[in-house]
Amino acid sequence: MKQLGFGFLLLLxxxxxxxxQPPRSSSNAQILYLQHIDxxxxxGRLTQAEQMIAVLDQSGDTxxxxxxxxxxxxxxxxxxxxxxxxxxxxxIKDQDRNICRVHAAKGWVAARQKAFDTAIxxxxxxTQNCSDDAGAWNLLGLALVGKGEGAAARDAFxxxxxxxxGNAQIINNHALASLQNGKVDVALVELNAALELNPxxxxxxxxxxFVAGMAGLAPVRAVGDNDAAWSAKLIQFAxxxxxxxxxxxxxxxxxxxxxxxxxxxxxxxxxxxxxKEGNR
Numbered sequence: 001m002k003q004l005g006f007g008f009l010l011l012l013x014x015x016x017x018x019x020x021q022p023p024r025s026s027s028n029a030q031i032l033y034l035q036h037i038d039x040x041x042x043x044g045r046l047t048q049a050e051q052m053i054a055v056l057d058q059s060g061d062t063x064x065x066x067x068x069x070x071x072x073x074x075x076x077x078x079x080x081x082x083x084x085x086x087x088x089x090x091x092i093k094d095q096d097r098n099i100c101r102v103h104a105a106k107g108w109v110a111a112r113q114k115a116f117d118t119a120i121x122x123x124x125x126x127t128q129n130c131s132d133d134a135g136a137w138n139l140l141g142l143a144l145v146g147k148g149e150g151a152a153a154r155d156a157f158x159x160x161x162x163x164x165x166g167n168a169q170i171i172n173n174h175a176l177a178s179l180q181n182g183k184v185d186v187a188l189v190e191l192n193a194a195l196e197l198n199p200x201x202x203x204x205x206x207x208x209x210f211v212a213g214m215a216g217l218a219p220v221r222a223v224g225d226n227d228a229a230w231s232a233k234l235i236q237f238a239x240x241x242x243x244x245x246x247x248x249x250x251x252x253x254x255x256x257x258x259x260x261x262x263x264x265x266x267x268x269x270x271x272x273x274x275x276k277e278g279n280r
Contacts, residue, residue: 031055034064038070041078049075066092073105082112100130104139112144119143125158134163138170140176150180168198172207179211184244187211206236213240216249231260 110119121275141156157174175190238253
């Protein structure tokens with residue numbers, strides 16, 4: 001279902017804080033510096049984190065090599081760069097010292113690369129060792145969805161939701177796992193609940209409109225919808241209707257979207273033609 005969007009993030013809010021474990025002779029100041037990098041990554045100050053990482057790189061100190069490699073990986077993950085994250089993780093010699101964070105990062109990288117069996121194994125290690133990490137359960141659910149194991153994914157997302165009941169992204173992901181299990185009405189209720197928590201999230205809106213189209217609902221133009229937003233909503237409903245084999249509804253919605261656009265859109269026209277063919 002390419003139209004659907006998952007909240008594909010590494011969420012480690014419940015994970016243990018970064019803990020460097022150097023020999024006794026190591027510099028306490030350097031440990032504090034690593035912790036500042038960790039905080040910068042978690043708080044989204046990625047440029048600052050990159051600059052601080054570069055300073056440690058230039059120092060050539062190998063005592064904290066594993067800790068620095070993990071932070072490099074998590075910085076790359078924050079930038080959605082699976083290749084760089086994987087290269088950084090490969091440099092970690094003792095992968096059991098920060099077991100939850102290392103394996104969560106490995107699971108994220110594997111899932112991004114669609115190596116879902118590898119991702120599930122890594123994330124299972126994380127959830128076994130850090131069962132209170134909502135982000136790890138969320139990632140495990142995503143990997144299970146990727147493998148097509150919707151029921152197991154729902155269980156993983158349910159664990160994440162129990163730990164972070166107000167996290168709209170996790171509720172969104174649980175809804176899409178419900179949809180994978182054929183529970184269209186349940187998915188729609190869950191997506192509406194996610195939007196109540198975060199009404200500004202356009203990905204969740206797109207998923208909600210898609211599922212509403214699958215359910216046979218009609219789109220309603222909001223007071224603030226301009227022509228572009230209204231056309232996008234019509235297309236999302238149309239794609240959902242098409243997915244649910246509601247050919248006539250899909251054709252009508254695609255046609256309305258074409259009329260709402262300021263200029264001809266070949267992609268929408270290409271969606272419209274097959275729908276028309278299916279209704280003959």
